[in-house]
Amino acid sequence: MTDDKITRPQISTHMPSGSPSSLPLGLAERGYSGVIQHLSASDAGSALSDVELESRLIELGFVEGAKVEILHEGIVGRDPIAVRVDNVTIAVRRREAMAIIVA
Amino acid sequence: MEAPLLHLALVGTPNSGKTSLFNALTGSRQKVANYPGVTVERKEGFFVTPLGRQVSVVDLPGTYSLRGRSPDEEITRDIVLGKASGETRPDLVLCVADSTNLRLTIRLLLELKRTGRPIVLVLNMFDIATRRGITVDVAQMANALDVPVVTSIAVRKGGTADLLKLTDEISAQIQPEPQENTWRPLSVAELRATQREADRIIASTVSLPSRPDTWTARIDAVVLHPVGGLIVLALILFVMFQAVFAWAQPLMELLSSSFDALGQFVHDTLPAGLLQSFLQNGVISGVGSVIVFLPQIIIIFLFILLLEDFGYMARAAFLMDRIMGGAGLHGRAFIPLLSSFACAIPGIMATRVIDNRRDRLTTILIAPLMTCSARIPVYTLIISAFIPAKQVWGFVNLQGLVMFGLYAAGITSALLVSFLIKFFMLRDYAPAPFMLELPDYKMPRLKSIAIGIFTRAKMFLQRAGTTIFSMMVLIWFLASFPQPPVGAADPAINYSLAAILGKAIAPLLAPVGFNWQIAVALIPGMAAREVAVAALGTVYAIEGGKEAAEQIGQVLATKWSLATALSLLAWYIFAPQCASTLAVIRRETGSWKWMATTFAYMLALAYAASLATYNIAVALGAG
Numbered sequence A: 001m002t003d004d005k006i007t008r009p010q011i012s013t014h015m016p017s018g019s020p021s022s023l024p025l026g027l028a029e030r031g032y033s034g035v036i037q038h039l040s041a042s043d044a045g046s047a048l049s050d051v052e053l054e055s056r057l058i059e060l061g062f063v064e065g066a067k068v069e070i071l072h073e074g075i076v077g078r079d080p081i082a083v084r085v086d087n088v089t090i091a092v093r094r095r096e097a098m099a100i101i102v103a
Numbered sequence B: 001m002e003a004p005l006l007h008l009a010l011v012g013t014p015n016s017g018k019t020s021l022f023n024a025l026t027g028s029r030q031k032v033a034n035y036p037g038v039t040v041e042r043k044e045g046f047f048v049t050p051l052g053r054q055v056s057v058v059d060l061p062g063t064y065s066l067r068g069r070s071p072d073e074e075i076t077r078d079i080v081l082g083k084a085s086g087e088t089r090p091d092l093v094l095c096v097a098d099s100t101n102l103r104l105t106i107r108l109l110l111e112l113k114r115t116g117r118p119i120v121l122v123l124n125m126f127d128i129a130t131r132r133g134i135t136v137d138v139a140q141m142a143n144a145l146d147v148p149v150v151t152s153i154a155v156r157k158g159g160t161a162d163l164l165k166l167t168d169e170i171s172a173q174i175q176p177e178p179q180e181n182t183w184r185p186l187s188v189a190e191l192r193a194t195q196r197e198a199d200r201i202i203a204s205t206v207s208l209p210s211r212p213d214t215w216t217a218r219i220d221a222v223v224l225h226p227v228g229g230l231i232v233l234a235l236i237l238f239v240m241f242q243a244v245f246a247w248a249q250p251l252m253e254l255l256s257s258s259f260d261a262l263g264q265f266v267h268d269t270l271p272a273g274l275l276q277s278f279l280q281n282g283v284i285s286g287v288g289s290v291i292v293f294l295p296q297i298i299i300i301f302l303f304i305l306l307l308e309d310f311g312y313m314a315r316a317a318f319l320m321d322r323i324m325g326g327a328g329l330h331g332r333a334f335i336p337l338l339s340s341f342a343c344a345i346p347g348i349m350a351t352r353v354i355d356n357r358r359d360r361l362t363t364i365l366i367a368p369l370m371t372c373s374a375r376i377p378v379y380t381l382i383i384s385a386f387i388p389a390k391q392v393w394g395f396v397n398l399q400g401l402v403m404f405g406l407y408a409a410g411i412t413s414a415l416l417v418s419f420l421i422k423f424f425m426l427r428d429y430a431p432a433p434f435m436l437e438l439p440d441y442k443m444p445r446l447k448s449i450a451i452g453i454f455t456r457a458k459m460f461l462q463r464a465g466t467t468i469f470s471m472m473v474l475i476w477f478l479a480s481f482p483q484p485p486v487g488a489a490d491p492a493i494n495y496s497l498a499a500i501l502g503k504a505i506a507p508l509l510a511p512v513g514f515n516w517q518i519a520v521a522l523i524p525g526m527a528a529r530e531v532a533v534a535a536l537g538t539v540y541a542i543e544g545g546k547e548a549a550e551q552i553g554q555v556l557a558t559k560w561s562l563a564t565a566l567s568l569l570a571w572y573i574f575a576p577q578c579a580s581t582l583a584v585i586r587r588e589t590g591s592w593k594w595m596a597t598t599f600a601y602m603l604a605l606a607y608a609a610s611l612a613t614y615n616i617a618v619a620l621g622a623g
């Protein structure tokens, strides 16, 4: 891993959906549950291209309107996280989860 | 005239039960386990439908889309699109879904429809869905999707009857004229649209009770706890390695004394001479000394199979992701590495699920450092000859502890090598994402565990009967000829080819404390690690002369110093003593270069480790 800190952008710059309570899933705490507002791959800083990251997230069921809940997190940097998406559990790193905007 | 062979392909999201279905249809015994990414190659099988139609079916790696992001997914894509060379496009695609989790499969199905192939949706694991109170309006779903839909329970006898019936009905109507393939990689917008469409269809045909799998949630609360989970993982590994040593002991002693008795019987019944020596020293001491380890091999496989079937492997990968990341490894590397404790070959194949090329290569390079089951005979032999079987701290068996230490040394060095690769070769490298479905736990099924163990035991015995046996014949021959001149004073073996060869190489190995007998054993040991044990058995049995066969361990204890024994243990942590592993590395990386790299770096590490171990041990007075 080149850097262990998840870059935590200012929440205020990340409210493209306009809802005051929306945040990237990558910043949410364990136990958080919400609904996906939209995907914003360019905010994630993933090694994947924006299109590729967005495609993969959709293929794993992360689409607008899906219910998500953070069930578990790892020990190093509270990463990765285990996310319940509807009725599947998927492990992702917080870095990629930054692309998932929830509220 | 007979109808032509009907070609089916099993496609679906990972872990939906494709291989279970394949096994049920064809009576095969391909590997099934409860984590995504078990199948990494194409496997073909055949069966006959109730109406007598001959069918060929291919089992494929699971995938979420046809984009083919990793080597295993490319296999599936190429078969479905008919791009694989020498492959017929499937006449019918069976899209296999986990009925408790339909969203992703139905999206995949909508994508598959664009290939123009006739499709059937198989709602597998319908038993679990029913138990959870999920109901599916099958007829309406078939209507909405415009494909036939059938339910199945792949792991239950008769659970595929409906599918077989449907196959007969459909095969009668399949049009031979080619349908247009309009598939091309889906854009993000199209992906989203197909997922929306899938969700809409599910909403109108499936009713989900709000009763999630509470068992999985309860177990995960412990097993995925940030701290507790790691403790559980460490405990599991510790118990596994202790068990390999402690539980197997009685059975191994039984086997070993039976072989001794057999050797004695041959000794007593046959006249002294070449035939007696061949049977007693070559076959029974050699091959027998390897077969003795069967109980240990079975125990390690039992543990790994149980973890795999229960659904723990994906959890372990989750827990280890960031920790392994520190050493430059990807979380998905965990399962291949853990499988390498059984054997590096399936471990290396399993790296196909890693989509990033560099992550995959690193994993392949270090997989052979994981202590595979073929090292167990070598370790056990030396440990039981040189390490006293006492209890430490009241409950831990010292021999088991040394065994655990050897496993730990393998793991540590693998992490170190990976760290160095990352540091020196791949510095500017952004970590590839880790995305993995964590399946619900399933009760391991006795039958599949039994089949798994039986298959492994059979493979082990087959190897003992073929590779190891033929190596033994060779060694026995080398160690017996030429015969000593009449009236020679030294043991006969000193005049043999083996001694000449061994003594020629021995100077190279003298700095690490190996004698010529070890040198002789290491050469055939290149074919497979256990062979070295068998070779030592034969060489020392012949050297020991015609006295009743002593157990090889007891012989070693008198012939070697502790320093030599420790040095050989260190050697085996690293040495690339396995021709098949090297061949698989060559195949999976597609290059001789990486095979040679693996061989060279492991050999260098082995020599260095043995050199250090030997000299330190001698300095401490163990020479």
Ligand SMILES: Nc1nc2c(ncn2[C@@H]2O[C@H](COP(=O)(O)OP(=O)(O)OP(=O)(O)O)[C@@H](O)[C@H]2O)c(=O)[nH]1
Pocket: B012, B013, B014, B015, B016, B017, B018, B019, B020, B021, B031, B032, B033, B034, B035, B036, B037, B038, B039, B040, B060, B061, B062, B063, B124, B125, B126, B127, B128, B152, B153, B154, B155, B156, B309, B442, B445
């Ligand atoms: N209860 C139940 N379990 C099933 C059924 N089909 C498969 N399983 C279990 O589901 C798990 C996954 O089965 P596999 O056949 O390995 O799945 P796969 O689709 O081949 O998985 P990959 O090769 O990883 O894509 C195993 O633990 C099976 O025992 C079923 O119909 N009912």
Ligand SMILES: [Mg+2]
Pocket: B018, B019, B020, B031, B038, B039, B060, B061, B062
């Ligand atoms: Mg499979």
